[in-house]
Amino acid sequence: MKRREFVKIIPAVALVSTGACGKLEDSAAVSAPATGSQSLSDNPKGFSVADPTSHGDPGAYDVVHCDQFGVDSEGNPISDSLTGTGSDAGLKKHDPDKPHKMTLTQEEQDILSGSKGETMAKVLKTIVMHGELFGAERLADCGGAPHSSLYTGSPWVEPVLEMFEEIADAGLKAYTPYTVNPMPLDLYTVGQDPEKRNMMLAGYPLQGRLIQVHTRLGARSLDNWSCACYLPEVGNTAEPGTVVPWAESSAVNYGNSVLGLRINRMATGMEVLCAIAGKVPIFGVLTDEGRKAKWHIEVKLSKEPHWGALGGAVGTKVVEQIPYISGIDQWIPMEDGKPDLVAMGKLKAFGSSTASSGAVGLYHMEKVTPEAQEQGRKLLADDHQTYVIDDAELARVMGTFENLWKDKDGDPTSVYIGCPHNTYDEILYWSKKIDKAIKKSGQEKVAIPVVMACPIVVRNKLLDQHPILLRDVLRAGVQFTTICTPAYQGLKGMADIDRGVTNSNKARFYSRLRLFGDDDLLQIAMTGKLPA
Amino acid sequence: MAKKTFKGRVVLPGEVTGKATVSRQAFNTSGSYMDNMFAGRTDAAPCTDSSNKELYGKDISGAILCTPTTVGSTMGGMCLMGMKSIGVGPQALLFSKPIDTLAAAGVLMADIWKDQRIVTIDMLGDEFLETIQMGDPISIHEDGTVEVG
Numbered sequence: 001m002k003r004r005e006f007v008k009i010i011p012a013v014a015l016v017s018t019g020a021c022g023k024l025e026d027s028a029a030v031s032a033p034a035t036g037s038q039s040l041s042d043n044p045k046g047f048s049v050a051d052p053t054s055h056g057d058p059g060a061y062d063v064v065h066c067d068q069f070g071v072d073s074e075g076n077p078i079s080d081s082l083t084g085t086g087s088d089a090g091l092k093k094h095d096p097d098k099p100h101k102m103t104l105t106q107e108e109q110d111i112l113s114g115s116k117g118e119t120m121a122k123v124l125k126t127i128v129m130h131g132e133l134f135g136a137e138r139l140a141d142c143g144g145a146p147h148s149s150l151y152t153g154s155p156w157v158e159p160v161l162e163m164f165e166e167i168a169d170a171g172l173k174a175y176t177p178y179t180v181n182p183m184p185l186d187l188y189t190v191g192q193d194p195e196k197r198n199m200m201l202a203g204y205p206l207q208g209r210l211i212q213v214h215t216r217l218g219a220r221s222l223d224n225w226s227c228a229c230y231l232p233e234v235g236n237t238a239e240p241g242t243v244v245p246w247a248e249s250s251a252v253n254y255g256n257s258v259l260g261l262r263i264n265r266m267a268t269g270m271e272v273l274c275a276i277a278g279k280v281p282i283f284g285v286l287t288d289e290g291r292k293a294k295w296h297i298e299v300k301l302s303k304e305p306h307w308g309a310l311g312g313a314v315g316t317k318v319v320e321q322i323p324y325i326s327g328i329d330q331w332i333p334m335e336d337g338k339p340d341l342v343a344m345g346k347l348k349a350f351g352s353s354t355a356s357s358g359a360v361g362l363y364h365m366e367k368v369t370p371e372a373q374e375q376g377r378k379l380l381a382d383d384h385q386t387y388v389i390d391d392a393e394l395a396r397v398m399g400t401f402e403n404l405w406k407d408k409d410g411d412p413t414s415v416y417i418g419c420p421h422n423t424y425d426e427i428l429y430w431s432k433k434i435d436k437a438i439k440k441s442g443q444e445k446v447a448i449p450v451v452m453a454c455p456i457v458v459r460n461k462l463l464d465q466h467p468i469l470l471r472d473v474l475r476a477g478v479q480f481t482t483i484c485t486p487a488y489q490g491l492k493g494m495a496d497i498d499r500g501v502t503n504s505n506k507a508r509f510y511s512r513l514r515l516f517g518d519d520d521l522l523q524i525a526m527t528g529k530l531p532a
Numbered sequence: 533m534a535k536k537t538f539k540g541r542v543v544l545p546g547e548v549t550g551k552a553t554v555s556r557q558a559f560n561t562s563g564s565y566m567d568n569m570f571a572g573r574t575d576a577a578p579c580t581d582s583s584n585k586e587l588y589g590k591d592i593s594g595a596i597l598c599t600p601t602t603v604g605s606t607m608g609g610m611c612l613m614g615m616k617s618i619g620v621g622p623q624a625l626l627f628s629k630p631i632d633t634l635a636a637a638g639v640l641m642a643d644i645w646k647d648q649r650i651v652t653i654d655m656l657g658d659e660f661l662e663t664i665q666m667g668d669p670i671s672i673h674e675d676g677t678v679e680v681g
Contacts, residue, residue, distance in 0.1 A: 096539065126641060248606075
């Protein structure tokens with residue numbers, strides 16, 4: 001067997017333990033950054049968006065898992081008409097004597113009457129009643145594949161698990177195999193520390209039951225569980241215009257915006273009901289009118305921004321309205337009329353931040369996203385508002401980020417890369433960057449652990465394409481994990497023992513992690529100290 | 533105070549009588565039940581949303597909650613279902629605006645799958661929230677009529 005074939009079939013850990021070696025082939029110059037080139041060294045203490053729920057004593061929990069708060073930093077409502085769909089389209093008035101009813105096909109009426117069993121009738125009843133509340137005229141047939149955001153086995157999710165188990169007991173499955181968000185625990189990499197391992201097991205005692213019921217309902221293997229289900233290696237994607245039942249704010253945002261799919265932001269649980277029925281009610285961003293932009297974001301920056309920080313500015317301003325962004329396409333590399341794989345990382349960072357700092361389910365980016373390429377500024381609603389982001393405005397927004405570490409002056413203890421999960425290009429970029437720094441410094445290892453989050457199938461591609469590089473960065477202390485960083489960081493007690501830094505504005509928003517630019521993060525990883 | 537009557541859209545009907553719990557800002561569901569969701573508390577539901585000046589720290593267990601709509605994480609619907617299941621969820625939700633998709637999913641899933649009803653009326657109008665005060669006596673009727681006072 002040739003060495004190349006050998007390294008393709010053995011696990012990465014074996015590469016480390018057996019000391020497999022070969023010509024160093026991966027130390028080429030670091031290519032374009034994955035998350036933007038702007039240095040954040042102007043604010044070496046890191047920053048965190050003013051989070052109104054974090055001002056008080058955090059009490060018994062450590063983080064707030066909210067996709068948006070609907071209130072500003074003073075506690076005033078930003079909007080009181082949020083529907084959570086990523087669009088404010090919905091029924092605005094009603095006739096009490098004539099409640100809105102959607103038109104159902106004969107087959108759908110038969111299902112409601114029990115033609116496919118009592119449980120399927122309950123599934124469809126929930127979907128139909130839900131749709132009628134928002135003025136849906138009919139149901140759409142789903143395409144592509146579903147994606148579920150029920151991924152944390154906390155005790156309080158038990159009623160939803162019971163609902164899923166009732167469906168599985170009836171022998172029902174999703175219309176096609178589906179993906180699920182990443183696990184909130186990893187007992188092999190970040191779980192090597194017994195204290196952290198026990199936190200995970202204590203925090204998510206229903207995790208095994210959750211995996212079991214997803215498996216019974218037709219979830220794909222855990223190698224593919226990822227918040228970034230649309231990554232090429234995972235492959236949960238579809239043609240533009242396809243209606244899919246997805247929940248997970250960042251995936252919905254990417255799917256609607258970059259892939260041109262049609263997805264309402266669903267409450268966790270509803271996406272699986274729709275996956276079982278294969279049907280989704282048509283309202284919100286499933287309609288053409290619901291995809292009009294209520295905000296024009298005019299970007300007038302002098303250099304490429306930190307994409308997560310830019311997304312934070314947009315999300316905080318528009319909350320859940322749809323933004324149309326212009327003046328940014330010069331930093332988005334395109335290939336065959338679509339954002340390329342480097343651009344995927346930038347748009348993922350930007351979009352996920354709009355969806356966490358706000359509740360944006362869809363954005364249009366001029367000359368980049370498919371509907372913006374086709375329709376241009378015709379996508380702007382007649383009554384749209386305008387928000388200009390220049391260097392001063394972005395700096396102002398970044399200045400609102402806070403240091404939420406419990407020991408504010410302590411040294412960092414971990415570096416977290418990838419929330420949402422890293423693309424292949426991102427783990428390659430970071431691996432090369434770290435490998436180069438290690439070899440230049442003469443250090444054997446990074447000073448503090450670097451936690452690189454991605455699905456197994458993405459890590460395996462690095463093993464396949466750059467095995468020596470993977471071996472070297474594993475030896476240097478990089479931990480490849482499948483974990484959901486915010487869920488891991490949110491574990492009770494984690495903030496007492498971990499002072500983390502990250503490249504993700506989404507992870508920062510959901511936890512006590514502090515945000516830094518790529519070059520600063522590398523320096524922190526190599527020294528264990530904040531930049532001077 | 534003189535009794536005042538409002539009429540909204542019936543999402544889930546029922547007869548409920550009690551005292552009003554009022555959040556004039558949109559109620560952040562998951563942000564308000566953090567002690568119950570992540571610290572295992574089941575004896576009460578102190579509102580954990582510190583941005584909510586009217587409710588922060590108050591026990592909202594079994595509330596007749598009067599608010600414009602709900603906001604927050606996409607876990608909000610599942611949260612309502614879970615809180616109802618452990619006995620600290622609201623008795624009723626009274627919205628001045630149209631219901632949002634997250635609350636709608638939560639009350640429907642709890643009702644259809646767990647047979648646990650949260651009586652829900654929406655579109656009660658802005659005047660409803662301008663009128664009602666914390667602790668006001670309130671009666672909800674099957675037809676979506678809400679009597680305050």
